[in-house]
Amino acid sequence: MGELNGVKIMVLTRTLRYLLYRELWEHPLIWKIPVGLGLINVLLCMASIVLGLNYLGVADFNEFSLKVEGGELSFGEAESAEAFFKFFLFGFFLIGQLVTLSYVLSALYREREDRSILFWKSLPVSDLMVVFSKAVIGLLVIPIIFWLGSAATALLVTGVIWIGLSIGTPFEFSLSLFYLVGIKSLISWLGMLLGQLIWGGPFFLWILLVSSTARSAPFLWAFGIPGLGYLIELTMFDGTPFFGWLWARATPLPFASGEWAPVSSGPALEPIGLLTSIFVAAVLFIAAVFARRHFRDI
Amino acid sequence: MNYVSVKGLSKRFKDHLVLDQIDFEIPRGAVVGLIGPNGAGKTTTLKALLGLTGHEGAIDVLGFSPRSERHKMMQHLGFISDVGVLPRWMKVSEVLDFTAGVHLNFDRAKAETILSTTQIRSNATVKALSKGMVTQLHLALVLAMNAKLLILDEPTLGLDIVYRSEFYQRILDDFLREDQSLLISTHQVEEIEHLLTHLLFIDRGKICLNASMDDVFERFLAVDVAKEQIDAAIKLEPISEQPGLGGTVMIFDGGFKRPLLEAIGPVRAVRVAELFVAMVKRD
Numbered sequence: 166m167g168e169l170n171g172v173k174i175m176v177l178t179r180t181l182r183y184l185l186y187r188e189l190w191e192h193p194l195i196w197k198i199p200v201g202l203g204l205i206n207v208l209l210c211m212a213s214i215v216l217g218l219n220y221l222g223v224a225d226f227n228e229f230s231l232k233v234e235g236g237e238l239s240f241g242e243a244e245s246a247e248a249f250f251k252f253f254l255f256g257f258f259l260i261g262q263l264v265t266l267s268y269v270l271s272a273l274y275r276e277r278e279d280r281s282i283l284f285w286k287s288l289p290v291s292d293l294m295v296v297f298s299k300a301v302i303g304l305l306v307i308p309i310i311f312w313l314g315s316a317a318t319a320l321l322v323t324g325v326i327w328i329g330l331s332i333g334t335p336f337e338f339s340l341s342l343f344y345l346v347g348i349k350s351l352i353s354w355l356g357m358l359l360g361q362l363i364w365g366g367p368f369f370l371w372i373l374l375v376s377s378t379a380r381s382a383p384f385l386w387a388f389g390i391p392g393l394g395y396l397i398e399l400t401m402f403d404g405t406p407f408f409g410w411l412w413a414r415a416t417p418l419p420f421a422s423g424e425w426a427p428v429s430s431g432p433a434l435e436p437i438g439l440l441t442s443i444f445v446a447a448v449l450f451i452a453a454v455f456a457r458r459h460f461r462d463i
Numbered sequence: 464m465n466y467v468s469v470k471g472l473s474k475r476f477k478d479h480l481v482l483d484q485i486d487f488e489i490p491r492g493a494v495v496g497l498i499g500p501n502g503a504g505k506t507t508t509l510k511a512l513l514g515l516t517g518h519e520g521a522i523d524v525l526g527f528s529p530r531s532e533r534h535k536m537m538q539h540l541g542f543i544s545d546v547g548v549l550p551r552w553m554k555v556s557e558v559l560d561f562t563a564g565v566h567l568n569f570d571r572a573k574a575e576t577i578l579s580t581t582q583i584r585s586n587a588t589v590k591a592l593s594k595g596m597v598t599q600l601h602l603a604l605v606l607a608m609n610a611k612l613l614i615l616d617e618p619t620l621g622l623d624i625v626y627r628s629e630f631y632q633r634i635l636d637d638f639l640r641e642d643q644s645l646l647i648s649t650h651q652v653e654e655i656e657h658l659l660t661h662l663l664f665i666d667r668g669k670i671c672l673n674a675s676m677d678d679v680f681e682r683f684l685a686v687d688v689a690k691e692q693i694d695a696a697i698k699l700e701p702i703s704e705q706p707g708l709g710g711t712v713m714i715f716d717g718g719f720k721r722p723l724l725e726a727i728g729p730v731r732a733v734r735v736a737e738l739f740v741a742m743v744k745r746d
Contacts (some may be wrong), residue, residue, distance in 0.1 A: 191553075281551070
């Protein structure tokens with residue numbers, strides 16, 4: 166019995182792995198966008214260093230002079246490092262959220278509209294596994310790929326700046342201190358991503374459900390229904406108990422919590438909010454699976 | 464033992480009844496031709512068997528309910544629709560990787576052996592392949608799945624005669640064994656006639672003929688009737704008269720008429736296409 170369960174788990178894991186590969190093969194922009202953003206940032210940084218050094222007249226690295234009025238410039242301080250890394254983390258995170266939104270909105274809708282749905286449905290893969298793989302890509306893989314992109318970019322740009330300053334200026338900053346603080350920021354950002362997964366889960370799974378059911382114009386349904394529901398709630402009730410709650414989750418966690426910093430607590434992880442989020446997310450996920458299996462004859 | 468059992472299958476699209484109380488079975492080892500005019504309900508029947516559409520009535524395919532156990536059923540069932548359902552963005556190698564990753568019975572070496580006899584390269588994308596090549600690729604995948612039941616829906620639509628001939632030859636060589644069944648829906652009846660063991664004619668959502676080929680040949684007779692024998696032949700109540708070379712081809716229902724028919728003209732086995740036209744016209 167135990168062995169049988171082990172084989173089942175192995176088969177399910179393998180199936181999930183190939184379903185994730187499929188998504189990454191089909192949607193290469195998921196990794197191309199962060200790679201492209203990273204390269205652009207590194208190249209811009211290198212160009213800035215070269216242009217900056219040229220402007221200072223030290224491109225030949227012989228005569229260097231820089232006067233600073235009113236004090237000394239200092240690099241390598243922890244606050245600078247944290248702010249520097251946060252810039253990349255926030256930038257990549259927000260673009261990643263837009264990519265997630267676009268992905269989940271089209272994931273099941275486009276699959277159904279394409280004739281290749283007959284091929285996908287002719288394979289021994291359950292609707293549960295397919296929808297799960299798409300949810301995993303949208304809610305987990307894309308944010309992690311963008312996080313990795315932001316981490317690699319921040320580390321590379323720091324290295325480029327350090328090389329430029331070391332070669333062309335008398336300024337010094339401790340690369341190891343910068344990296345230490347930066348890596349700490351990167352790791353603590355993972356806590357925020359976990360919070361965002363729970364916080365934004367119901368919203369993105371609602372979009373996935375719409376993608377699974379809409380006959381046309383999924384964007385209008387995805388935002389039109391909550392918009393209309395919100396207005397009705399406002400008119401008929403004192404507050405906006407459901408659609409207001411859902412709309413709040415459309416706002417990325419760092420903005421929703423009011424903290425422009427990595428947060429691993431707050432509204433997402435408060436016990437009742439956490440349980441409600443998980444419950445609503447589970448209901449929406451099951452509805453999306455049911456819809457892929459039973460809605461819209463192929 | 465039946466691989467497929469269908470009882471009271473009905474399907475309605477709004478006010479239009481597409482399938483009306485269909486019953487049929489597909490025995491183990493059978494090659495069944497599902498033949499019908501456009502709009503007769505062939506594709507809807509196949510989709511119901513594959514669990515791709517809701518329906519009324521009971522369907523059992525390989526011991527599974529297609530609608531609720533599709534993914535389990537597909538472990539033992541191969542399906543090829545008309546050309547062009549493979550994802551166009553995929554590379555051939557990715558198609559093989561993915562199928563091998565999710566299909567327990569998939570024999571990748573077998574698929575690669577079949578593909579090595581074609582001009583399909585593993586780094587090509589599906590969109591770069593011709594229609595014929597896409598069908599070859601899909602067939603290689605399906606044959607390597609070692610399925611018990613293969614369902615083909617107009618698989619050679621739009622292909623030239625060379626590809627069509629190779630397609631069916633490959634099925635004969637690599638698929639048909641005693642424990643494997645084939646259900647094929649096509650308009651190009653002549654090309655599959657020699658493969659069939661059973662016939663299913665469907666017209667306007669109803670099965671109008673469900674018989675083994677042995678029964679068909681025993682029950683239906685074709686006679687090439689010369690002009691001077693036409694009146695005598697008509698008295699024997701043919702179900703169809705079709706113009707032929709130098710006379711009329713008449714189809715008769717009832718093997719017992721053979722001695723009488725032999726007096727009228729040369730009696731021969733009925734062709735599936737002739738019988739199909741006769742049955743559909745009669746209905």
